[in-house]
Structures are given as C-alpha cells and as structure tokens.
Amino acid sequence: MPAPLLRLVLDTNVLLAGLVSRTSASQRIVDALTIRRAIPLISPPVLAEYRAVLLHPEILARFPGLTPRRVELALHRLRYIADEYRTVRVKFEFERDPRDAMFVELAITGSATHIVTLDSDLLSLPTARTDAGKRFRQRLPQILVLEPGPLVEQYGAALGTPLA
Amino acid sequence: MGVPPEHYAKRLVEDGLAFQREAEESTFAEIMGPVRQAAGKVDDAEIVKLVDKTRSIHHGSNGRGKMR
Numbered sequence: 001m002p003a004p005l006l007r008l009v010l011d012t013n014v015l016l017a018g019l020v021s022r023t024s025a026s027q028r029i030v031d032a033l034t035i036r037r038a039i040p041l042i043s044p045p046v047l048a049e050y051r052a053v054l055l056h057p058e059i060l061a062r063f064p065g066l067t068p069r070r071v072e073l074a075l076h077r078l079r080y081i082a083d084e085y086r087t088v089r090v091k092f093e094f095e096r097d098p099r100d101a102m103f104v105e106l107a108i109t110g111s112a113t114h115i116v117t118l119d120s121d122l123l124s125l126p127t128a129r130t131d132a133g134k135r136f137r138q139r140l141p142q143i144l145v146l147e148p149g150p151l152v153e154q155y156g157a158a159l160g161t162p163l164a
Numbered sequence: 165m166g167v168p169p170e171h172y173a174k175r176l177v178e179d180g181l182a183f184q185r186e187a188e189e190s191t192f193a194e195i196m197g198p199v200r201q202a203a204g205k206v207d208d209a210e211i212v213k214l215v216d217k218t219r220s221i222h223h224g225s226n227g228r229g230k231m232r
Contacts, residue, residue: 013215019196021206034191052222053215062214065198073195076187099223118212
C-alpha cells in the first residue's frame with residue numbers, strides 16, 4: 001500500500017525548530033521534506049514571514065552559523081520542493097491571533113492534510129467552541145492540526161523517519 | 165575602468181543560477197549541518213518564544229497579535 005501523501009502547512013516555529021535542531025520531531029519532519037515524503041505548502045505571506053523570522057537579528061544571534069546566505073539557501077530549497085500558491089484568495093478571520101490566519105488560508109487553498117504547529121491557539125482551533133473554531137471545522141473538516149511529535153509518531157514510517 | 169555592465173549582468177545571472185543549483189542539490193541537513201552542530205539541544209518552548217517575539221516585529225505594531 002502506498003504511503004499516504006502528506007500535504008503540510010508548517011508554522012514558522014516548526015520550520016525554525018526543524019532547521020536548527022539536530023534531534024527533534026520538527027527536524028525529522030523538515031528532513032523528510034527533502035526526500036519528498038511530504039509536501040510543504042507555501043504562499044507569499046507565509047514565505048515572507050519565514051524569511052523575516054529566520055533573518056531576524058535575534059534569531060541569527062541565537063544560532064551560530066545561521067547566516068543570511070544559509071537562510072536563503074534553505075528557503076530556496078523549500079520553494080524548490082514545495083507546492084507554492086502564489087495567490088490565496090481565501091479569507092479566514094481569526095480574532096485570537098490574526099497572524100495565524102495565513103496558515104489556515106493556505107491550508108484551505110492547498111488542500112493541506114495537516115497544519116503542524118507548536119502554537120496553542122492553532123492547536124486548539126479544531127475543537128474550539130468559538131466562531132473561528134466552527135468556521136475552521138466547516139472549511140477544513142478533514143484536516144489535522146498537530147504538534148511535530150504526534151505527527152512523527154503517527155506518520156514516522158510514511159515520512160521515512162520513524163522515531164528512534 | 166571596472167567591469168563592463170554586460171559582464172556584470174552576466175555574472176549576476178550566473179551567480180543566481182549557481183545559488184539556485186546549490187539549493188536544489190542540497191538537503192536541509194547539509195545546508196543546516198553547522199548550525200545544528202553548534203546549537204546543541206534546542207527546546208521547543210524557547211523556539212515558540214523567539215518566533216512569537218520576532219514575528220510580532222515582522223507583522224508590525226498594527227494591533228495584530230495574540231489576544232491574551
């Protein structure tokens with residue numbers, strides 16, 4: 001049976017954790033992207049946030065060796081393997097944290113199977129009894145919003161990166 | 165004096181193509197290897213805090229942010 005095709009929207013915190021850590025669930029997911037075991041989805045606003053955060057002086061200072069050139073190489077690599085949606089016409093109002101709306105909008109546009117995040121607001125959205133939660137379930141009835149650990153636990157074999 | 169404009173433009177294009185080729189042929193592990201070695205163990209809680217702070221700066225002080 002073929003492995004399930006995972007179409008992932010990665011929150012910025014998961015991308016950063018996956019790029020800079022040597023042994024973490026986020027790192028396993030990011031490395032699995034390279035071998036095409038899962039497809040990352042990106043859009044202009046998401047890519048702009050990735051770039052802004054990864055190139056922020058505080059981030060560069062925290063992680064020795066993380067240079068602007070290395071960041072750009074990683075982002076070029078990501079664009080090369082990603083499904084990129086240049087236009088996202090969907091609007092999703094997310095009062096709790098409007099900055100997260102772009103991840104939901106990308107997930108809707110790109111028919112994502114998962115949003116992978118370390119953010120508690122996004123993680124609770126599928127079960128939230130709020131207006132945003134209801135709209136989320138209507139727009140994305142099948143999607144799973146998971147932390148990196150549970151994603152690797154569930155799909156480690158498919159990702160080619162089972163937990164040690 | 166200096167590099168003729170056409171040569172400069174050609175070099176820019178070649179540099180861009182070489183960079184793109186390097187990105188396409190490298191894995192994330194190869195690109196980030198030295199960073200991962202130097203960073204040691206990275207705590208998810210620290211990542212969340214760092215990203216929340218820096219993305220706030222990216223999105224600006226327009227009131228968009230976490231509602232506490």
